[in-house]
Amino acid sequence: MQIYLDGKLVPESEAKISVFDHGVLYGDGVFEGIRVYHGRIFKLAEHLDRLFASARAIMLTIPLSREELTRACRETCAANGLRDGYIRLVVTRGVGYLGLNPFKCPKASVFIIASTIELYPEAVYREGLKLITAATQRINPAALSPSIKSLNYLNNILAKIEAVNAGTVEAIMLNSDGYVAECTGDNLFLVRGNRLETPPVSAGALNGITRGVVMELARGMGWAVAEPNLTRYDVMTADECFLTGTAAEIVPVVSVDGRAIGSGRPGAVTLQLTDAFRKLTQTTGTVI
Ligand code: PMP
16 A cells, blocks of 8 residues: 655555654544545535644644645555555644653644445444443543544543443543534434424534535435534434434434434435435545
């Protein structure tokens, strides 16, 4: 596999970063996960917008322009013959000293991995996912904005550990007010009547690219879409529940904390949106 690392494509065995990189020492950096479908990079502009916004929020200067990053993503896919897969685009603070001060890291590092990802087994898409509610709360936006897609995922990892220990793979994370924020690596949606509901970004949800696409598709299909604060009660009494994410796409949820959601089977609206989403991924994107 060829990896893009600071301006060059290098073999995987040579794709190494320093132990003094603050991305490693402190999780100081930002990233994006992006999908490639049929030789096209899906929603690249939106991912780059979020990457630059995340970097700006942590005063990190990305040493490449949008055009250069676009070219680097395309070249990395082409070098690996990747036509369907997943791009991990990472910007770390770069090499510094052992202290925290990010301004002592003169240059950010950029690396790109173009590979494949399978987040959930295929059966999950047919049969639906069983969630738990994690005891680990989502980090308060006043402490660290969940809109920053940073390399520091420990909060999510603690909740993920709870999910795995409970015999499943994903967990709902609540915010410090008790409202639903999101899952450890996906946004959450509910269907109630002919209305779609998803927690607002202010509740601690990442402004997911897939979330945005699904909201737009749903509106186009005539459904109302709202972003109210949601409680566990709202989840338990919803008609349908599903998750969205770049790697996961749209995943039906059939139970939460051992309670069936709706019919306990993947819902009709979820499946209709999945169809529409798949069609969109096959027909749009930045050609490699
Ligand atoms: N929330 C979190 C915490 C995530 O890490 C992700 C991305 N895996 C998402 C939501 C979904 O966002 P997107 O649709 O942009 O992948």
